Amino acid sequence: MASEVEKKAVFDIDSAKEVVQELRASFVAGKTKDYEWRRTQLKAMLKLMDENEPQIVAALRDDLSKPELESSIYEIAMLKNSCKLALKKMKHWMMPEKAKTSLATFPSSAEIVSEPLGVVLVISAWNYPFLLSLDPVIGAIAAGNAIVLKPSEISPATASLLAKLVANYMDSSCIKVVEGAVPETTALLEQKWDKIMYTGNGRIARIVMAAAAKHLTPVVLELGGKCPVIVDSGINLQVATRRIIAGKWGCNNGQACISPDYIITTKDYAVELVDSFKCELELFYGKNPLESKDLSRVVNSNHFARLLKLLDEDKVSSKIVYGGERDKSNLKIAPTVLLDVPQDSLIMNEEIFGPLLPIITIDKVEDSFDLITSGTKPLAAYMFTNNKKLKEKFVEKVSAGGLVINDTTVHLAEPTLPFGGVGDSGMGAYHGKFSFDTFSHKKAVLYRSFAGDAPLRYPPYTNGKLRLLKSLLGGSILGIIRALMGWSKA
Amino acid sequence: MPQPLGVVLIFSSWNFPFTLALDPLIGAISAGNTVLLKPSDLAPACISFLVETIPKYLDNKAIKVVAGGADIGERLLQLKWDKIFYTGSPRVGRLVMAAAAKHLTPVTLELGGKCPAIVDTLSTTPSKAKVTAKRIVGGKWGPCNGQACIAIDYLLVEEKLASALIELLKKTIKRFYGENIKSLKSISRIVNEHQFQRLVNLLKDPNVADSIVYGGSVDEEKLVIEPTILLDPPLDSEIMSEEIFGPLLPIITLKNIEESINFINSKSNPLVIYAFTEDETFKKRILSETSSGTVTFNDSMVQFLCDSLPFGGVGQSGFGRYHGKYSFDTFSHEKSILHRGFYPEIEPRYPPWTDFKLLFIKLAYEFDYFGLILLLLWFKRS
Numbered sequence: 001m002a003s004e005v006e007k008k009a010v011f012d013i014d015s016a017k018e019v020v021q022e023l024r025a026s027f028v029a030g031k032t033k034d035y036e037w038r039r040t041q042l043k044a045m046l047k048l049m050d051e052n053e054p055q056i057v058a059a060l061r062d063d064l065s066k067p068e069l070e071s072s073i074y075e076i077a078m079l080k081n082s083c084k085l086a087l088k089k090m091k092h093w094m095m096p097e098k099a100k101t102s103l104a105t106f107p108s109s110a111e112i113v114s115e116p117l118g119v120v121l122v123i124s125a126w127n128y129p130f131l132l133s134l135d136p137v138i139g140a141i142a143a144g145n146a147i148v149l150k151p152s153e154i155s156p157a158t159a160s161l162l163a164k165l166v167a168n169y170m171d172s173s174c175i176k177v178v179e180g181a182v183p184e185t186t187a188l189l190e191q192k193w194d195k196i197m198y199t200g201n202g203r204i205a206r207i208v209m210a211a212a213a214k215h216l217t218p219v220v221l222e223l224g225g226k227c228p229v230i231v232d233s234g235i236n237l238q239v240a241t242r243r244i245i246a247g248k249w250g251c252n253n254g255q256a257c258i259s260p261d262y263i264i265t266t267k268d269y270a271v272e273l274v275d276s277f278k279c280e281l282e283l284f285y286g287k288n289p290l291e292s293k294d295l296s297r298v299v300n301s302n303h304f305a306r307l308l309k310l311l312d313e314d315k316v317s318s319k320i321v322y323g324g325e326r327d328k329s330n331l332k333i334a335p336t337v338l339l340d341v342p343q344d345s346l347i348m349n350e351e352i353f354g355p356l357l358p359i360i361t362i363d364k365v366e367d368s369f370d371l372i373t374s375g376t377k378p379l380a381a382y383m384f385t386n387n388k389k390l391k392e393k394f395v396e397k398v399s400a401g402g403l404v405i406n407d408t409t410v411h412l413a414e415p416t417l418p419f420g421g422v423g424d425s426g427m428g429a430y431h432g433k434f435s436f437d438t439f440s441h442k443k444a445v446l447y448r449s450f451a452g453d454a455p456l457r458y459p460p461y462t463n464g465k466l467r468l469l470k471s472l473l474g475g476s477i478l479g480i481i482r483a484l485m486g487w488s489k490a
Numbered sequence: 491m492p493q494p495l496g497v498v499l500i501f502s503s504w505n506f507p508f509t510l511a512l513d514p515l516i517g518a519i520s521a522g523n524t525v526l527l528k529p530s531d532l533a534p535a536c537i538s539f540l541v542e543t544i545p546k547y548l549d550n551k552a553i554k555v556v557a558g559g560a561d562i563g564e565r566l567l568q569l570k571w572d573k574i575f576y577t578g579s580p581r582v583g584r585l586v587m588a589a590a591a592k593h594l595t596p597v598t599l600e601l602g603g604k605c606p607a608i609v610d611t612l613s614t615t616p617s618k619a620k621v622t623a624k625r626i627v628g629g630k631w632g633p634c635n636g637q638a639c640i641a642i643d644y645l646l647v648e649e650k651l652a653s654a655l656i657e658l659l660k661k662t663i664k665r666f667y668g669e670n671i672k673s674l675k676s677i678s679r680i681v682n683e684h685q686f687q688r689l690v691n692l693l694k695d696p697n698v699a700d701s702i703v704y705g706g707s708v709d710e711e712k713l714v715i716e717p718t719i720l721l722d723p724p725l726d727s728e729i730m731s732e733e734i735f736g737p738l739l740p741i742i743t744l745k746n747i748e749e750s751i752n753f754i755n756s757k758s759n760p761l762v763i764y765a766f767t768e769d770e771t772f773k774k775r776i777l778s779e780t781s782s783g784t785v786t787f788n789d790s791m792v793q794f795l796c797d798s799l800p801f802g803g804v805g806q807s808g809f810g811r812y813h814g815k816y817s818f819d820t821f822s823h824e825k826s827i828l829h830r831g832f833y834p835e836i837e838p839r840y841p842p843w844t845d846f847k848l849l850f851i852k853l854a855y856e857f858d859y860f861g862l863i864l865l866l867l868w869f870k871r872s
Contacts, residue, residue: 028755033778067841067843068843068848069841069843069847069848069851072848072851072852073851073852073855077851077852077855077856078855080856081855081856099796099798099799100798101796101798102795102796102797102798104792104795104796105792105793105795105796108789108792108796110793110796110798110799112799112800113777115778115781117804118781118805194805202594205594206591206592206594209587209590209591209594210588210591210592212587212591213584213585213587213588213590213591214584214588216580216583216584216587216599216601216805216806216808216809218809218810221594223594235832236832239832239833239835240832242835242839242840245840246839246840250839250840250841284840284841284842285841285842286842292841292842294841294842294843295841391829395491395827399493399823399825400825401825401826402825402826402827402828403825403826403827403828404827404828404829404830405827405828405829405830406829406830406831406832407828407830410828410830411826411828414826414828417826417828418824418826419826422493422495422823422825423495423496423572423594424594426594427594427596428596429824441781441804442800442811443777443781443782443783443784443785443804444783444784444785444793444796444799444800444801445777445784445785445786445787445799446784446785446786446787446789446792446793446796446799447787447788448786448787448788448789448792449788450611450617450618450621450622450788453621453624453625457628458624458627458628458632458666459632459666459667459675459676459677460665460666460675460676461676473795
């Protein structure tokens with residue numbers, strides 16, 4: 001079969017060039033701009049999910065031992081909602097937006113027209129391999145682009161399932177999946193794209209942006225960071241603990257860009273907090289969490305070794321207050337809570353991306369803001385408090401991609417909120433209409449008529465013309481009258 | 491909630507050294523950032539003025555101006571900024587973005603391109619034809635003698651209307667700027683020797699020189715090139731493949747004005763497409779079949795004054811935008827904030843997960859309230 005042959009051949013620079021050429025031809029022919037085409041592709045994606053849910057869940061179990069609930073909800077259900085939203089709102093998003101005009105350009109009318117950027121590249125990550133691949137693709141389709149999707153090779157079962165399903169359900173002359181690792185990604189990055197969206201880590205992001213710079217290609221980088229959780233006293237501790245657990249171990253066992261990375265709480269409250277964690281963690285995952293079916297495993301041995309290195313560092317291993325068990329053959333690490341690890345430890349200086357949760361203690365809750373702002377800006381920051389002033393301070397002082405008060409991670413599901421980072425956690429945003437916008441060019445259009453052509457625009461320039469123009473642009477009626485009468489200063 | 495990005499770097503260009511320096515600065519300040527402004531060293535008198543005057547009026551601890559050439563620019567680019575705003579050429583734009591990549595710094599690049607003007611209004615009324623000519627001349631030689639990113643680069647017109655157009659343009663040029671190079675007024679000169687030579691070289695190709703129908707005289711001492719019109723220079727000449735950025739105006743003739751769309755699409759996306767036409771169908775085609783930062787119908791340059799329109803490019807003409815609120819937005823981070831209460835709590839969110847919980851959450855996600863009720867009443871099982 002042709003597709004089998006393609007897969008076996010090496011995907012090099014020439015293959016990448018061919019792919020881009022084919023997609024560009026489809027784009028130039030206007031295929032992807034057509035509203036009906038966009039609708040059929042999005043509907044096809046819904047069908048893809050409806051008819052293949054068990055296979056998708058199985059692939060995610062293969063790659064990550066992801067529990068069925070996480071796969072069904074965080075990958076499939078969220079994606080379906082995203083697709084349905086785009087189908088519902090796309091026509092409205094595609095409409096030009098009227099813009100106001102002022103005296104300076106009178107008489108005129110203005111609007112902003114959304115147009116597709118062209119041929120875009122979406123590079124996704126391994127932790128939510130289905131969601132992070134197709135969610136950007138939904139935005140790119142809705143905006144009318146041709147697309148290459150490059151799923152992560154670290155989740156190979158999902159990557160090859162995606163390649164198969166997209167080829168079967170969607171228009172392969174406009175949407176293609178390219179599987180592979182570093183060489184294939186490099187070949188793709190050499191090409192000229194109209195936009196590149198990358199989800200992953202800062203190191204690769206720099207490579208992606210540098211490659212994009214050669215072609216002046218705009219990029220969206222969805223990265224990560226150490227997402228802190230500030231826990232104040234005087235809250236419903238049980239609910240707060242559960243929500244932190246759901247956001248940490250309930251999200252791919254801590255391997256998520258918006259997972260709580262570490263906790264900051266007061267010295268006074270720490271003991272209660274730790275006890276609450278012990279209690280709830282046991283309720284959720286049982287006395288032998290390594291055997292719980294409700295936890296993803298660590299994705300591969302590289303990351304497993306990386307996490308153990310963080311855990312087994314001398315000054316850190318003694319700070320474990322819960323958990324710490326590991327099962328190398330199954331790549332499992334039990335939910336682990338640590339208390340008061342030193343600030344200069346490895347675990348406090350890199351994004352953990354795993355089931356280890358350090359708790360840092362401070363004297364007053366307000367001190368937590370300085371602690372957070374002394375580090376790089378994370379993708380998300382969370383705070384549990386009932387104190388209105390503290391909430392305001394938190395929102396004002398902490399710079400992060402997104403903030404949630406009294407919960408964790410749920411802002412991901414809110415399509416009216418732009419989802420993206422700032423500083424080291426990335427640039428650009430998507431979800432909902434932001435996805436459509438991110439893959440569009442907003443073209444400014446000004447309509448002028450021939451009536452009312454003011455000679456004072458044109459040379460020869462005189463002082464009189466200068467005065468009048470200045471006052472017209474200044475917008476003050478009095479100024480205009482004075483200029484017309486020759487009364488104003490030059 | 492918008493938040494300042496932090497410490498931003500603004501590179502401005504030499505052709506509109508005040509606007510292109512201070513307009514982004516306005517956006518950066520209004521968004522709450524501290525700013526370092528690095529104006530182009532090709533406009534030294536303006537730089538000196540900015541360096542001396544800005545500290546007298548603005549907060550010196552938060553807003554600084556640094557003078558210098560490419561070497562200073564390079565050193566600045568090695569530092570970590572929270573945003574870099576660059577106005578200039580695509581060549582340097584690439585260098586700026588590559589340097590920004592090392593620190594994951596977001597950038598806005600305001601570049602240029604060959605901004606075409608489609609001329610379809612000559613066969614309407616004489617007064618409209620006159621206004622068209624005035625606006626073309628004003629849009630070519632008005633902005634810094636063609637040295638502007640939004641200046642008209644070349645014209646596209648139907649063969650049969652070319653000579654009428656040229657006559658109108660000649661008359662208008664003489665009225666606006668003078669009869670010949672000796673009596674030129676109300677017009678900028680070429681910024682420096684280097685740019686002067688570059689432009690003169692565009693005319694060196696004999697096939698190009700042959701196509702001059704007006705002007706062509708140069709004065710090297712004063713760095714003046716008079717407004718020059720060319721008719722159908724070879725399409726593969728440099729003047730038709732590079733952004734001109736000067737007072738030379740090629741006119742390309744077509745059998746049918748609709749061919750202008752394909753012609754424009756054969757080149758990279760410009761910053762602006764100008765179209766002088768009253769044909770509504772043609773306008774719609776131009777809008778949907780071409781791509782540019784902006785499209786302006788029946789005028790030139792004025793879109794720059796419209797603060798409610800985003801000003802920026804696409805493709806090789808750049809990315810990002812500013813003016814009006816867009817300036818504020820470009821120097822802000824839009825932080826999303828979600829407030830939650832502690833109640834109600836949805837138990838099925840938490841493990842250990844059972845089939846019941848799975849079905850519950852699925853139905854909740856799909857807003858299948860009826861299904862939820864059935865489930866809760868035990869009428870539905872997974």
